[in-house]
Amino acid sequence: MLGSRNLWLSILALLLWNAPLAAQSRQAPPGMFKDLDDEILGDALVIHGKQLFIDDYLIGDLQGVQKKLNQPTKHPRNPVLIQDQPWEETGPGFGTVIFDKDGGLFKLWYEVQSQTKGPAKTGIPRLCYATSKDGIAWQKPLIDVKRGTNFVSPPRIRHFMIVGLFKDDHERDSERRYKMHYVCSPDGSEEGSINLPQYMRSLRTSVGWSPDGIHWTAASETPQIPFSDSPSCPFWDTKINRYVSYLRYGPPNTRKVTRIESEDFIHWSPKVTVIRPGNLDGPLATQFYQTSMFPYEGHYIGLITRVCPEILAVLSFCGVAS
Numbered sequence: 001m002l003g004s005r006n007l008w009l010s011i012l013a014l015l016l017w018n019a020p021l022a023a024q025s026r027q028a029p030p031g032m033f034k035d036l037d038d039e040i041l042g043d044a045l046v047i048h049g050k051q052l053f054i055d056d057y058l059i060g061d062l063q064g065v066q067k068k069l070n071q072p073t074k075h076p077r078n079p080v081l082i083q084d085q086p087w088e089e090t091g092p093g094f095g096t097v098i099f100d101k102d103g104g105l106f107k108l109w110y111e112v113q114s115q116t117k118g119p120a121k122t123g124i125p126r127l128c129y130a131t132s133k134d135g136i137a138w139q140k141p142l143i144d145v146k147r148g149t150n151f152v153s154p155p156r157i158r159h160f161m162i163v164g165l166f167k168d169d170h171e172r173d174s175e176r177r178y179k180m181h182y183v184c185s186p187d188g189s190e191e192g193s194i195n196l197p198q199y200m201r202s203l204r205t206s207v208g209w210s211p212d213g214i215h216w217t218a219a220s221e222t223p224q225i226p227f228s229d230s231p232s233c234p235f236w237d238t239k240i241n242r243y244v245s246y247l248r249y250g251p252p253n254t255r256k257v258t259r260i261e262s263e264d265f266i267h268w269s270p271k272v273t274v275i276r277p278g279n280l281d282g283p284l285a286t287q288f289y290q291t292s293m294f295p296y297e298g299h300y301i302g303l304i305t306r307v308c309p310e311i312l313a314v315l316s317f318c319g320v321a322s
Helices: 002-025 196-202 308-319
Strands: 089-102 105-115 123-132 161-167 179-184 204-210 233-237 243-250 257-262 272-275 285-298 301-306
Touching: 089 161, 105 161, 123 161, 161 233, 179 233, 179 243, 233 285, 243 285, 257 285
Parallel strands: none
Antiparallel strands: 089 105, 105 123, 161 179, 179 204, 233 243, 243 257, 257 272, 285 301
C-alpha cells in the first residue's frame, strides 16, 4: 500500500510540476493573437495582418468605448498642383496617383485640354506626368522634347482620354509593367459632333500598357468594355488573383458604380453594379459619378464622387452654377 501511495504521489507531483508549463504554452504571445492554437480560440476568428476596424465585421462587442471617424483636414498648401504651364488651358483633372516604392516617388498622371476652334468647342485631351518626393511639392519633368512639355506618349487610338492606371508588380513582362484603362472611340465617329446618342454609342473603355509609364501602347485587340465617361480604377487583386476594375455604369447614361474582372487585362467580365442610389439618396436625387477604389489591409476602400441634380437645379435657378 505504501508503495502504491508513493507512486500516486509521484504522479501527482509530476502533473503539478508540468501544469505551469502547459498553461504557459497556452497563453497568447505578446501582441500575436494569430499564434494561439485552435483549442484555445474555440469559435474565434484567426486574424492575420493589420485590422482597420472601419466597420463592425470583426467586433463581437463594444463596452465603454466607441468608434470615431476623425475629420480629415486639407493641407495648408492646397492646391498642390495648379495650372502653371501655357499648354494647361484647362485642368489639371482626371488624375491618378501612385507611390512607386522602387523609385521612392509619388507619380501623377493628369489630364489637360488644349482648346480648339469650331462650333462644338471641344478640347484635345493631353495626358501629363508629374512626380513628387512627398506628395505635396510636385515637379513636371520635360518629357516631350519636341513640344517642350510634360506630355506622355499616349496609345495611338482615336479620341484618347479619361485615364485610370496602375503599376503592375505582378506582371512578368516588363513591357507591360504599367497598365491603363482609358476612354476612346476607335472609329472616331464622335469627333466634331455633339449628338449625344451617337457619342454614347461610339465611346468605350479600352486598355493599354507601358514599360515606364511614359510610352504607351494600345492593345491590338480593342476590348469591348461598355461606355464609361469617368476614370476607371483598375488593379491586381491578390485575393482572387485577377485584375479588377471599378467604373461607371452605362450605357444608358446612368450614374452607378460597377465592377468588372479579368484574368489577362484584355478580356473582361460583364459589369456588375456594386453601388447604386438608395432610399437615403432620394431627396436630392443623388447619383454616383465616379469612384476610386483600392485594396488595403484586407478591405476595399473607395472615395466616391456624388452628383446631386436637385441641388444643381436650384443653383442654376439662382444663377450661380457654372
